[in-house]
Amino acid sequence: MIIRNLKIFSQNVQKNSLITNTILETYSQFDVLLIQEPPWSEIRKIPSSSNCEGEPLIGSCHHPNWIAFTRIPQDKNDFPRVISYVNIRLSSLRFLFRKDIFDHRDISIISFVNNGVCHFILNVYSDSSHSALKYLKDTEVNISNVLLMTGDFNIRDSLWDPSFPFHSSISDNLIMIADSFDLSLSTPNCPGPTRFSDTAGELNSVIDLMFLRCGSEELDHHFILPDHCLSSDHALLTIDIPIGVEIFQLTKLSIVPGSDQEKDFIQSVISNLQVLDTSNIDSIEILNLIVNHIGSIIEQMWVKNAKRTRITKHSKQWWSPSCSLAINKYRESRS
Numbered sequence: 001m002i003i004r005n006l007k008i009f010s011q012n013v014q015k016n017s018l019i020t021n022t023i024l025e026t027y028s029q030f031d032v033l034l035i036q037e038p039p040w041s042e043i044r045k046i047p048s049s050s051n052c053e054g055e056p057l058i059g060s061c062h063h064p065n066w067i068a069f070t071r072i073p074q075d076k077n078d079f080p081r082v083i084s085y086v087n088i089r090l091s092s093l094r095f096l097f098r099k100d101i102f103d104h105r106d107i108s109i110i111s112f113v114n115n116g117v118c119h120f121i122l123n124v125y126s127d128s129s130h131s132a133l134k135y136l137k138d139t140e141v142n143i144s145n146v147l148l149m150t151g152d153f154n155i156r157d158s159l160w161d162p163s164f165p166f167h168s169s170i171s172d173n174l175i176m177i178a179d180s181f182d183l184s185l186s187t188p189n190c191p192g193p194t195r196f197s198d199t200a201g202e203l204n205s206v207i208d209l210m211f212l213r214c215g216s217e218e219l220d221h222h223f224i225l226p227d228h229c230l231s232s233d234h235a236l237l238t239i240d241i242p243i244g245v246e247i248f249q250l251t252k253l254s255i256v257p258g259s260d261q262e263k264d265f266i267q268s269v270i271s272n273l274q275v276l277d278t279s280n281i282d283s284i285e286i287l288n289l290i291v292n293h294i295g296s297i298i299e300q301m302w303v304k305n306a307k308r309t310r311i312t313k314h315s316k317q318w319w320s321p322s323c324s325l326a327i328n329k330y331r332e333s334r335s
Helices: 017-026 088-093 131-138 169-180 260-274 284-305 321-333
Strands: 002-012 032-036 041-046 055-059 066-069 082-087 107-114 117-125 146-152 183-185 208-213 223-225 236-247 251-254 307-310
Touching: 002 117, 002 146, 002 208, 017 032, 032 117, 032 146, 066 088, 082 088, 082 107, 082 117, 088 107, 107 131, 117 131, 131 169, 146 183, 146 236, 169 183, 208 236, 260 284
Parallel strands: 002 032, 117 146
Antiparallel strands: 002 236, 032 082, 041 055, 066 082, 107 117, 146 208, 183 208, 223 236, 251 307
């Protein structure tokens, strides 16, 4: 598989677990999901030595096809208000949650490495007090290659909302922060509101924004999709960001431990090594030839006996034929 672009999704889900689970289940075409105001509540009970009913496991929504990146709360009033999900098919890009750079409940910064270069993606929720923006303004960092900063900024301003006639000093702070990361405000392909009011007399507004790399080709090409917001009053934003060609291996050669193929492989290697002439090694050149020949023998016997298999989430040494039988039986009976 070849990846040339990152397909990125951003939306405020208003702490709704149904919306979040629906997104994780149905939006597999995206590579990165940036969620603001995620649900944070009891997931299930876990065994406890002090409580026979179990202790509550608190957290947000999870899905086997997505890797969740979020800050661990320090107490019950410190739950995160942003969470980032990365599609598991991109795990080889080595995504990391960078709490070492920004440590704030309203900011999620993740990094990944592509072609030897480290890139960053920022997911921000700015509350009515704009605490995230104040934190970003007061925190000095020196990072480059920020591809994107997006989120719910809760700022109405004539700079991005034609229906709002005023300009705010908070907007100047936001633009200054974006400029420090070499980012510019992106204008959507089809401009429109991003938050829809259900209050009589209150207009729809534009408070969900994207900032992209200055001068990049994708600048001013993100989309607002109001028809896909589910039950949230925030529209979702999407963007495709070129990252250069990255090739992912989908298959590999493998030999099942304990199989007949493994026995044939070992026996073939032993037989070839037994007839290898090593009696005349009197120079570095001959030693190198012998070592290379041994490597060639092992490689040839591996290719001869190995089977090409598809890499999946079950591609682990402990996954055996009995595991396959068990999961197939479960799928049939749901027992």
